[in-house]
Amino acid sequence: MPPFDYSPPPYDGPSADEIMAKRKEFLSPSLFHFYKKPLHVVAGKRQYLFDEEGRRYVDAFGGIATVCCGHCHPDVVDAIVNQTKRLQHSTVLYLNSAIADFAEALASKLPGDLKVVFFTNSGTEANELAIMMAKLYTGCHDIISLRNGYHGNAAGTMGATGQSIWKFNVVQSGVHHAMNPDPYRGVFGSQGEMYAKDVQDLIDFGTSGNVAAFISEAIQGVGGIVELAPGYLPAVYGSIKKAGGLCIADEVQSGFARTGSHFWGFETQGVVPDIVTMAKSIGNGIPLGAVVTTPQIAEVLTRRNYFNTFGGNPVCTAAGLAVLKVIEKENLQENALAVGSYLKDRLLVLKDKYEIIGDVRGRGLMLGVELVTDRQLKTPAKAEILHVLGQMKELGVLIGKGGFYGNVFRITPPLCFTKEDADFLVDSMDYIMSKM
Ligand code: PLP
Numbered sequence: 001m002p003p004f005d006y007s008p009p010p011y012d013g014p015s016a017d018e019i020m021a022k023r024k025e026f027l028s029p030s031l032f033h034f035y036k037k038p039l040h041v042v043a044g045k046r047q048y049l050f051d052e053e054g055r056r057y058v059d060a061f062g063g064i065a066t067v068c069c070g071h072c073h074p075d076v077v078d079a080i081v082n083q084t085k086r087l088q089h090s091t092v093l094y095l096n097s098a099i100a101d102f103a104e105a106l107a108s109k110l111p112g113d114l115k116v117v118f119f120t121n122s123g124t125e126a127n128e129l130a131i132m133m134a135k136l137y138t139g140c141h142d143i144i145s146l147r148n149g150y151h152g153n154a155a156g157t158m159g160a161t162g163q164s165i166w167k168f169n170v171v172q173s174g175v176h177h178a179m180n181p182d183p184y185r186g187v188f189g190s191q192g193e194m195y196a197k198d199v200q201d202l203i204d205f206g207t208s209g210n211v212a213a214f215i216s217e218a219i220q221g222v223g224g225i226v227e228l229a230p231g232y233l234p235a236v237y238g239s240i241k242k243a244g245g246l247c248i249a250d251e252v253q254s255g256f257a258r259t260g261s262h263f264w265g266f267e268t269q270g271v272v273p274d275i276v277t278m279a280k281s282i283g284n285g286i287p288l289g290a291v292v293t294t295p296q297i298a299e300v301l302t303r304r305n306y307f308n309t310f311g312g313n314p315v316c317t318a319a320g321l322a323v324l325k326v327i328e329k330e331n332l333q334e335n336a337l338a339v340g341s342y343l344k345d346r347l348l349v350l351k352d353k354y355e356i357i358g359d360v361r362g363r364g365l366m367l368g369v370e371l372v373t374d375r376q377l378k379t380p381a382k383a384e385i386l387h388v389l390g391q392m393k394e395l396g397v398l399i400g401k402g403g404f405y406g407n408v409f410r411i412t413p414p415l416c417f418t419k420e421d422a423d424f425l426v427d428s429m430d431y432i433m434s435k436m
Contacts, residue, residue, distance in 0.1 A: 179198040295397060
């Protein structure tokens with residue numbers, strides 16, 4: 001990895017208090033409850049963020065599993081700047097190489113006939129489109145998704161999402177939510193095939209026997225880094241195909257080498273989906289998403305005019321192409337595997353030391369640590385996690401939190417995370433837990 005300057009960049013902009021005052025008055029209050037006093041981030045360098053006083057933080061959340069190459073990676077920044085100077089905006093109405101080159105590069109990362117790309121502006125939009133394509137292709141309306149899954153915040157995706165905390169009850173879902181194949185909390189433990197029977201039951205008893213699609217993450221991110229029980233997806237994909245439906249892999253968090261062992265999350269279960277959706281890492285934090293499918297399925301979009309203004313913006317797709325090159329050039333997938341395995345091993349040692357750690361899970365640099373006040377009952381340690389989270393920030397480590405009960409640490413740093421960063425994270429957690 002090329003050396004870079006770790007020192008904090010100078011900052012002489014407005015203070016945190018000034019920004020806070022504007023935020024309170026002018027910004028929508030959504031998610032304001034997360035942090036009473038949010039960190040004022042003024043700059044980012046690879047896996048580090050800096051506050052207004054020049055304090056450095058290890059960004060172990062990676063944005064929200066978004067910044068795969070690291071903050072402000074020079075190759076990505078150069079690609080954005082160069083493209084912005086040449087042509088800042090174009091749409092699919094015209095020919096433009098930034099869009100075409102990235103589509104080709106993306107298709108080359110996918111198996112089988114998955115080669116037709118539609119660019120979107122977010123993960124939500126990608127999943128909305130995927131669901132609509134499945135409905136158009138099959139002529140069916142029934143969608144099956146997982147309890148505890150997260151797929152976005154618009155009508156279709158909010159319906160597919162399987163957590164009440166992310167749903168407004170004005171949205172009619174029409175989605176069947178299957179039992180979650182959660183090895184830690186699920187009734188069948190790690191027996192993927194047992195949970196898969198529930199999907200067959202939903203098809204048999206809750207639909208006409210035909211469905212439009214099954215949509216799921218391979219490792220649930222927002223849901224608290226739940227890796228689906230082994231053997232689950234092959235069995236479910238079999239049932240869905242028999243019911244005439246399409247299988248949609250939501251790779252918004254688990255894609256782009258994050259698992260370390262594979263480039264895509266679905267590959268960890270050895271399946272090939274019909275439609276793959278992606279966002280977050282695809283542009284290293286630049287607003288970009290995509291749906292990739294087969295030519296046969298993509299054909300449904302010719303039935304009407306289907307278009308978006310910003311999808312495939314050349315600045316975003318130039319960033320996307322640079323991201324793919326950086327992942328390869330800097331062996332980020334291999335690094336995610338090596339550092340992720342090291343980090344997971346160290347977290348497992350911590351689990352043996354502290355009763356409050358109920359589970360350590362995930363793969364690569366997509367890891368979860370679930371805190372419980374009672375290991376037997378798996379009682380979520382909701383207050384305790386907030387304490388550890390706050391203390392971690394004080395020590396200079398930013399970490400995510402999620403899961404239905406909000407008691408799971410989500411560790412999804414940039415893929416350039418080092419063993420030293422991993423040590424710093426675990427040592428900080430160890431120190432805080434030793435004082436509890
Ligand atoms: N799908 C998954 C798995 C996600 O984690 C998210 C966001 O967290 C989305 C979809 C929605 O993506 P976006 O927030 O870009 O709309």
